[in-house]
Amino acid sequence: MESPFYILIVLIVIVYLLRLPFRSFYSAKKKGVKGEREVARLLRKLSKKQYIVLNDIYIKANNRSTQIDHIVISTHGIFVIETKNYDGWIHGHEKSQYWTQTFYQKKVQFRNPIKQNWAHVFILKSVLSSFGYMIYHPIIVFAGEAELKNISSNIPVIYINRLLKTIKGINSECLSIAQVEGIAEYLNEINITDSKREKAHNKFVRENIKQRNENIKALVCPNCDGRLLLRNGKYGGFYGCSNYPRCKYSKPA
Ligand SMILES: [Zn+2]
Secondary structure: OOOHHHHHHHHHHHHHHHHHHHHHHHOHHHHHHHHHHHHHHHHOOOOOOOEEEEEEEEEEEOOEEEEEEEEEEEOOEEEEEEEEEOOOEEEEEOOOOEEEEEEOOEEEEEEOHHHHHHHHHHHHHHHOHHHOOOOEEEEEEEEOOOEEEEEEOOOOEEEHHHHHHHHHOOOOOOOOHHHHHHHHHHHHHHOOOHHHHHHHHHHHHHHHHHHHHHHHHOOEOOOOOOEEEEEEEOOEEEEEEOOOOOOOOEEEO
8 A cells, every 4th residue: 555645755756856957047037136136245455446347237328228237337448248047058259139049958049148238338329428438248147056158258258256357357448437437426426226116116106106197187088089968867977088988987976
């Protein structure tokens, strides 16, 4: 006789084996945040006299908004760092649209991080154009267990343990200390922080409610801009939308 306990163990093993291949995909976003935190922690080891580190910068420019994982500003130029936290084998070419992650014989495509990072550099260039000439150093960092295979690239695509060496390895000078501080201050100023994003959202909601109430007062349907008409129902008068039955909005008279 097999005990229920034995069957339970077998079931647990099966469930465990089944979830393994999905492990790297189901929490991609969470993993991304973890990778960024790891890189931020590492960047804190840079000399504060020589490098200013900004993490999770959100910039709006030319009608586009973009989130940049890390920006390191120094007299040697501006390091623009894109962090990826992946497992498995990573294949990719500088010019291709997508790269692939191979994990337990599963292939997943993701946007070429080099192109993604060039877009970040482009937006920074336009935002910082008034600060004059400077050199940008894009870097792609892989946190996590990923193995980089056949990556062809002119810009550094590196493991996290090479990051500080890569940054410190660049010694050409292009900015004064005053410029470095000015740029950091300016980027902090235009950075749209979480609380700023939330404020903008709340303002939008408030204005939306205000607009709805004004419409109703003017007998305009707040859902479809139809007219609100006084009608007689079983239980007395009420306002209904002129687009009934397509629009079901109604309010007591
Ligand atoms: Zn309506």
